[in-house]
Amino acid sequence: MEHIDHLKVFETKIEQDINIEAKDWMPDDYRKHLIRQISQHAHSEVIGMQPEGNWITRAPSLRAKKILLAKIQDEGGHGLYLYSAAETLGIGRDELIQQLHDGKAKYSNIFNYPSLTWADIGAIGWLVDGAAIVNQVSLQRTSYGPYSRAMVRICKEESFHQRQGYEIMAKMMAGTAAQREMAQDAMNRWWWPALMMFGPHDTDSPHTGNAVKWKIKRQSNDTLRQKFIDKTVQQAEVIGLTIPDPDLKWNEEKKSYDHGEINWNEFREVINGNGPCNRQRMSNHIKAHEEGEWVRKAASAYSNKQKLRVSQ
Ligand code: FAQ
Numbered sequence: 001m002e003h004i005d006h007l008k009v010f011e012t013k014i015e016q017d018i019n020i021e022a023k024d025w026m027p028d029d030y031r032k033h034l035i036r037q038i039s040q041h042a043h044s045e046v047i048g049m050q051p052e053g054n055w056i057t058r059a060p061s062l063r064a065k066k067i068l069l070a071k072i073q074d075e076g077g078h079g080l081y082l083y084s085a086a087e088t089l090g091i092g093r094d095e096l097i098q099q100l101h102d103g104k105a106k107y108s109n110i111f112n113y114p115s116l117t118w119a120d121i122g123a124i125g126w127l128v129d130g131a132a133i134v135n136q137v138s139l140q141r142t143s144y145g146p147y148s149r150a151m152v153r154i155c156k157e158e159s160f161h162q163r164q165g166y167e168i169m170a171k172m173m174a175g176t177a178a179q180r181e182m183a184q185d186a187m188n189r190w191w192w193p194a195l196m197m198f199g200p201h202d203t204d205s206p207h208t209g210n211a212v213k214w215k216i217k218r219q220s221n222d223t224l225r226q227k228f229i230d231k232t233v234q235q236a237e238v239i240g241l242t243i244p245d246p247d248l249k250w251n252e253e254k255k256s257y258d259h260g261e262i263n264w265n266e267f268r269e270v271i272n273g274n275g276p277c278n279r280q281r282m283s284n285h286i287k288a289h290e291e292g293e294w295v296r297k298a299a300s301a302y303s304n305k306q307k308l309r310v311s312q
Pocket of ligand 1 (some may be wrong): 033036037040041043044045046047048049075106107108109110124128129132135196197198199200204205206207208211271
């Protein structure tokens with residue numbers, strides 16, 4: 001009887017767009033769904049520091065280096081907000097990281113591709129952060145309070161990231177023939193994986209049903225992907241880049257672009273650990289985590305001491 005009342009309160013809040021907060025009763029499946037999504041989101045932010053970190057020492061100017069450093073630091077911060085949001089659901093950070101290292105938790109497909117040239121840093125900022133923003137703006141209205149509030153903060157920073165990437169691409173497209181070629185090559189390699197970031201088609205997305213019912217997802221994978229395509233095609237045209245999709249065509253009736261099919265075999269391979277850089281990304285993360293153990297120990301020794309003092 002009590003359980004039914006709790007469920008009713010929960011469902012009424014969802015219906016009336018009232019956020020669910022950490023101490024509110026929630027169905028187990030809602031909690032599990034959020035832990036899965038928020039932790040994967042957090043892992044993506046942190047693993048996503050690797051392809052860009054690869055270029056800090058080779059940035060072409062001091063200005064570019066400072067901007068890149070600040071951006072990467074922001075991504076680490078986003079990971080922290082998100083791990084904290086996941087922790088409010090009753091799971092510890094150690095467990096979340098262990099799930100990542102054991103291959104039980106995923107992270108975004110996109111970070112398993114190499115960053116081969118400086119133009120890739122432009123493409124990551126413009127396309128990867130651009131895709132992330134489209135998704136995250138929608139997630140600002142997600143039903144779980146701590147996740148929604150983390151998204152508001154994150155979106156403010158992501159829009160600066162997207163512009164820094166576009167600036168790099170625009171500068172290269174205004175440069176020499178070799179620079180333009182480098183920018184187009186980066187575009188060719190990052191476009192399709194960026195479209196995959198939105199996840200499988202709605203009809204093949206097992207989690208969308210519950211996510212929409214519980215207002216965790218406000219818009220579907222395909223709707224968000226289409227939004228991203230429609231705004232990005234115009235940005236590419238302005239600076240003279242070609243979208244590497246021969247089937248891309250404006251559809252006057254839909255008032256949006258039709259596009260070619262995504263290579264879903266590649267997507268499945270990459271998210272199941274067989275992309276070009278999966279092993280490298282994970283071994284770097286495990287190494288950094290192990291090397292940081294003394295810091296965690298020192299920090300928790302101090303907080304344990306404080307707790308002891310309070311209880312005395
Ligand atoms: N990559 O049923 P659905 C960023 C998995 S942040 C890997 O559709 P859902 C900032 C999915 O987990 C980028 N796996 O799942 C930055 C599930 O597998 P599971 C990260 C994917 O959750 C920029 C299965 O496929 N953003 O870039 C992907 O309803 C630059 C079935 O899929 C977020 O995480 C994928 N792309 O929808 C940082 C946003 N797509 O868990 C550094 C939050 C699907 O059963 C540098 N997440 N899968 O084993 C979401 O909005 C959702 O989780 C989706 C997937 C839309 C990603």
